[in-house]
Amino acid sequence: PGAIVILPCGWLRGRVTTGSGGDDGGHCVLLVLVRAKDTDEFTLAVANAGEGLEYHPVRPSGLPPSPELPVRQATLILEGVPVE
Numbered sequence: 001p002g003a004i005v006i007l008p009c010g011w012l013r014g015r016v017t018t019g020s021g022g023d024d025g026g027h028c029v030l031l032v033l034v035r036a037k038d039t040d041e042f043t044l045a046v047a048n049a050g051e052g053l054e055y056h057p058v059r060p061s062g063l064p065p066s067p068e069l070p071v072r073q074a075t076l077i078l079e080g081v082p083v084e
Contacts, residue, residue, distance in 0.1 A: 001035055001036065002036075003034075003035045004032065004033070004035075005032070006030065007030070007032075007033065008028060008030055009029050010028040011027060013026055027048075027050050027051045028050075029048045030046075030047040031047075032044070040082070041079075041083065043077065043078065043079045045075050045076070045077050045078075046075065046076045046078075047074060048076075054072075056072045056076060057072070058072050
């Protein structure tokens, strides 16, 4: 109970395109798994700041000078994940 596990994960592409001007050979994602102290449940956080971020929730920044500027939520949190 209360334990935390941090798992680096991601993927590698089978083929890297040349001439793209950058490294597109894969992508890293960070998983953080936290076991609840008082129940048999976990909280799972998926941290991503690169490819696939366009699928994450977006909201206005609310900060000057451009409060309407869209900001993506880089970390998705899933609570109440059962042990089994």
